[in-house]
Amino acid sequence: MTGMKRFAADIQIDAEPDAVWAVITDASRYTEWDSGVTRVDGEIRDGEKIVVRAAVGGDRAFPVKVEQAPTHRSMTWTGGMPFGLFRGVRTFTLTGRNGGTHLDLHEEFTGPLLGLIGRSMPDLGPSFQQYVSGVKAEAERPK
Structure with a gap:
């Protein structure tokens, strides 16, 4: 068994799921609201x-x-090394709740090299919290 390393953050946003989806899938604007991202190349x-x-x-x-669900309520970003030696799967889930949206973000790292790579990984918890807070601020910003 190779184990797993997980990071997560979630937040309640006072905006409809479609508005939150528009924020998290607009690659060109990530650097405007997420100071942890310096650039996104490609279309989400x-x-x-x-x-x-x-x-x-x-x-x-x-x-x-x-990979996105057709309902635009769930998305995953998958990356890592060949042959599954090290893999990260980041999942974004939007749930309509109380007239707004609950955003859940988590990433799970797995693979035979997790023990080696995991020791040198920074704690992603603060950057995940920064991300969901940035999504909230951007989705709630008056247009």
């Missing part, structure tokens, strides 16, 4: 491959494949 659409550059790890590039 089902089946596309994008490259996310993040401040965590010194502006490191993270290539991922995007």
Whole structure:
């Protein structure tokens, strides 16, 4: 068994799920509301491959494949090493709740090299919290 490492954050947003979906799928505006992202190359659409550059790890590039549910309420970004040696699956889930949207974000890391790579991984908890807070602020911002 290789184990798993997980990071998560969630938040209640005073905006409809479609408005939140528009925020999390607009690659061109990520740097305006998420200071942890320095650039996103590509379009955040089902089946596309994008490259996310993040401040965590010194502006490191993270290539991922995007998969979206047809309902626009769930999306995953999957990346890692060949042959499943190390894999990260980031899941975004939007649930309509109390006239707004509950956003749940989590990422699970797995694979035979997790023990080695996991020791040098920074704590992603603060950046995940920063992300969901940024989504909230952007989705609730008057247009």
